[in-house]
Amino acid sequence: MPHAPLAARATEPTAFAHLRPALQSMELQKIGAVARLGLEDPEVVPLWFGESDLNTPKFIKDAAVEALAQNKTRYVSARGVSQLRDALRRYTHRVYDLELDPNRVTVCGSGMTAIMIAFQCCVNNGDNVVIPVPVWPNALHSVEVMGGEPRLVRLDDTAEGWQLDLDKLFDAVDERTAAIFLASPGNPTGWVMPADQQRAVLAFARERGIWVIADEVYHRLVFDGAKAAPSFLSIAEPEDPVLVVNTFSKSWAMTGWRLGWMVHPPSLVEVIGDLSAYNNTGATAFVQWAGIAALEQGEDFVRHMISYSRTGRQIVLDAVAGFDRIHLTPPDGAFYAFLRVDGMTDSLRFAQNLVLEHKVGFAPGAAFGPGNENYLRLCFACAPERLHLAFERLQRALG
Numbered sequence: 001m002p003h004a005p006l007a008a009r010a011t012e013p014t015a016f017a018h019l020r021p022a023l024q025s026m027e028l029q030k031i032g033a034v035a036r037l038g039l040e041d042p043e044v045v046p047l048w049f050g051e052s053d054l055n056t057p058k059f060i061k062d063a064a065v066e067a068l069a070q071n072k073t074r075y076v077s078a079r080g081v082s083q084l085r086d087a088l089r090r091y092t093h094r095v096y097d098l099e100l101d102p103n104r105v106t107v108c109g110s111g112m113t114a115i116m117i118a119f120q121c122c123v124n125n126g127d128n129v130v131i132p133v134p135v136w137p138n139a140l141h142s143v144e145v146m147g148g149e150p151r152l153v154r155l156d157d158t159a160e161g162w163q164l165d166l167d168k169l170f171d172a173v174d175e176r177t178a179a180i181f182l183a184s185p186g187n188p189t190g191w192v193m194p195a196d197q198q199r200a201v202l203a204f205a206r207e208r209g210i211w212v213i214a215d216e217v218y219h220r221l222v223f224d225g226a227k228a229a230p231s232f233l234s235i236a237e238p239e240d241p242v243l244v245v246n247t248f249s250k251s252w253a254m255t256g257w258r259l260g261w262m263v264h265p266p267s268l269v270e271v272i273g274d275l276s277a278y279n280n281t282g283a284t285a286f287v288q289w290a291g292i293a294a295l296e297q298g299e300d301f302v303r304h305m306i307s308y309s310r311t312g313r314q315i316v317l318d319a320v321a322g323f324d325r326i327h328l329t330p331p332d333g334a335f336y337a338f339l340r341v342d343g344m345t346d347s348l349r350f351a352q353n354l355v356l357e358h359k360v361g362f363a364p365g366a367a368f369g370p371g372n373e374n375y376l377r378l379c380f381a382c383a384p385e386r387l388h389l390a391f392e393r394l395q396r397a398l399g
């Protein structure tokens with residue numbers, strides 16, 4: 001359904017007549033609507049958010065403490081301290097074997113901030129952004145915040161895994177399309193975009209003069225043994241209309257630290273630096289030193305995160321095999337299982353009931369764009385015993 005707009009979105013009309021219409025009609029966050037029912041209940045097994053239950057490793061915390069002791073507590077460049085941008089250049093070389101001009105790197109307050117900055121760069125009121133779904137809801141809603149329309153193209157759930165039909169993607173692009181947004185590895189599906197598809201999208205974007213926004217926050221979390229998922233960094237020229245978004249949140253278990261980065265054309269250095277300033281005056285100073293430690297000393301931890309996620313993935317695949325009503329297309333990347341539950345028609349109510357009645361927290365499929373009412377998402381980068389308990393409880397709920 002390439003041209004399907006998001007369904008009527010107002011769940012609770014706001015009382016504020018002066019609020020921008022784009023915000024008045026924006027739907028409430030559905031993952032939050034489930035999580036708030038159980039966040040403070042210690043009996044609930046919480047698998048709703050996009051984070052591992054592993055703690056940030058000590059060497060990263062130590063680097064932050066040390067930076068605090070050295071009073072790295074003041075304003076710094078809104079583009080990030082040069083030491084971190086240089087560490088990102090070295091990291092990119094290690095992971096992708098390519099030379100990256102550190103001037104093309106802007107450190108910002110999170111992956112989310114990088115996405116917002118990307119849309120601020122390219123979406124005018126009334127423009128659309130073409131996005132494969134299911135997708136992380138914040139990507140859809142940040143287009144709406146800009147007054148744009150998320151234009152959705154459904155990934156196909158096939159026996160060979162989730163797949164993107166490029167004809168459908170390109171057909172969805174029209175003269176009001178500002179960008180194609182691609183999250184690979186994807187949340188919630190674990191879809192990984194192959195390099196040949198990336199090349200085709202890049203050629204299309206060049207020809208049509210539109211942006212590619214590549215969300216690569218799960219770049220290290222792939223299960224085929226590769227060092228990282230295919231990246232637009234490996235194929236784009238510096239001045240291509242490509243913005244690559246990344247974060248420390250996922251690979252280094254740093255979700256609460258709020259630190260991300262983006263790689264952009266050199267000609268956008270000034271404007272992206274200014275946008276980083278206008279969003280949050282850049283990332284927190286001492287957190288950036290923790291980021292350097294993550295990049296420079298974090299490879300063992302990243303390997304651990306991958307094997308921990310791989311174990312969790314297998315537990316979920318085995319558990320799902322025992323359910324008649326549940327189907328799971330094995331994810332190739334990221335750390336989510338997107339379960340299709342046959343017979344479930346209202347994922348939000350179902351997920352809320354799971355929390356209240358059965359003490360297990362999944363994210364409702366409906367949060368990830370239309371057409372997902374019969375899905376639930378869980379994060380499997382969690383301890384085996386938690387995952388086993390979650391499936392026992394789900395079993396009880398399904399009867």
Ligand SMILES: Cc1ncc(COP(=O)(O)O)c(C=O)c1O
Nearest residue numbers: 050110111112136183187247249
């Ligand atoms: C696909 C995707 N992109 C970006 C982000 C943003 O991550 P953060 O803002 O924690 O850096 C997330 C977080 O869940 C995500 O799933």
